Amino acid sequence: MECKEQQGKRGLISSMDNFKEDSSNQLNDKLNETRMKLFNMWESCNLTGLKQKYGESLKMIKERCFEIYEEEKEMYDKVQLAKMAIAEQNALVEKMQEDIQIANQKFESDEKQKQEVLEKIEQLKEEFAKKQEFIYTHNQENKAKLKELNRSAELFKRRMGLEIRRVYGExxxxxxxxxxxxxxEQLFTFLLKFNEEGNYEVMSCDPPLECMPLLQEKLKETNNFPAFLANVRKAFIALV
Incomplete structure (x- = not known):
């Protein structure tokens, strides 16, 4: 009985092994069939043709993009040139308007300018006449002062040993x-001139006198030149 059971088990195991082997064989057959189908599909696809078509399409797209870029660039340049031309025309128009306005203003102000020029000429004539009168009066005053200086110089020359020399023009x-x-015989000197206002002006003094500005201011107030010379001589004596 045990032998029958063992025989049955062995048959069952043998049947299962046969089933597994058949199933494995069927699976391998299906996989091989699928692999062959995929391989055939892969081979049926013309990759070279696709690459060539893709390259041609890409080239056409690039060429078209470049054409569009060149067209837009040319259009941009034309727009810029048009803007420059418009700006130049506007500047020319503004310049013409300014010239017209200036011409109108000049035309309108001609009579006014003419009157102003005539008034200016009259003013210059009056100023010139006053200047001539002032110069004449100034010269007369200087001549009178020189005459007084000469008279005083002669007096001082006789009494005080004073000598006057003309140097540096006036x-x-x-x-x-x-x-x-x-x-x-020691010399004590000072240099004198008439300034633009017609007043006496001491230019230098040797030896220097600290009181000279005060003496000069007093001379301006009194116009007494002999007294001025006497005071200068006293100041020199005080230095000895």
Whole structure:
């Protein structure tokens, strides 16, 4: 009985093994069939043709894009040229308007300018006449002052050893002697001129006198030149 059971088990195991083998064989057959179908489909696709068509399409797209770029660039340049031309025309129009406005203003102001020029000429004539009168008066005053200086110089020359020399055009040099009793020939000098206002102006003094500005201001107030010379001589004596 045990032998029958064992025989039955062996038959069952053998049947199962046969089933597994058949199933495995069927699966392998299906896989091989599928593999062959895929391979055939892959081979049926013309990859070279697809690549060529893709390259041609890409080239056409690039060429068209470049044409569009060139057209837009040319259009942009034309727009810029048109803007420049418009700006130049506007500037020319503005310049013409300014010229017309200036011409109108000049035309309108001609009579006014003519009147102003005539008034200016009359004003210059009056100023010139006043200037001539001032110069004449100034010269007369200077001549009178020079005459007074000469008269005073003669007096001081006789009494005080004063000598006057004309130097540097209108400037006069006053030279005193007999100031220093120990050295009577020692020279004490100052340089004088008439300034633009017609007043006396001391340019230099040797030896220097601290009181010279005060003496000069007093001369301006009193116009007494002999007294001025006397005061200068006293100041020189005080230095000895």
């Amino acid at each position: 400037q006069l040099q006053f030279i005193f002697k007999y100031i220093n009793s120990k050295n009577p």
